[in-house]
Amino acid sequence: MSSKKGGLGRNLDSLIPTPINRAGSNETVxxxxxxxxxxxxxxxxxxxxxxxxxxxxxxxxxxxxxxxGITN
Structure with a gap:
């Protein structure tokens, strides 16, 4: 887990199985x-x-x- 503030403290790599497209080129990374x-x-x-x-x-x-369990 990330120690940075923001991002829900979540490593974005864990969201990849969710059906969203992720650019694979170095230009976007x-x-x-x-x-x-x-x-x-x-x-x-x-x-x-x-x-x-x-x-x-x-x-x-x-x-x-x-x-x-995070609410707005």
């Missing part, structure tokens, strides 16, 4: 990628795909918050 960070691409996908991706990600985060 960056040199100093950390398991507690997340980078979203807004330059290549269409606005519709960005909306779909953000909605899918929000569902994953909401479910993780429910699993941990």
């Amino acid at each position: 960056g040199e100093r990628s950390e398991s507690w960070s997340l980078r979203l691409s807004y330059c290549y996908p269409t606005p519709e795909r960005i909306t779909q991706g953000v909605m899918a990600l929000s569902k994953v985060v909401e479910q993780e918050m429910l699993n941990r």
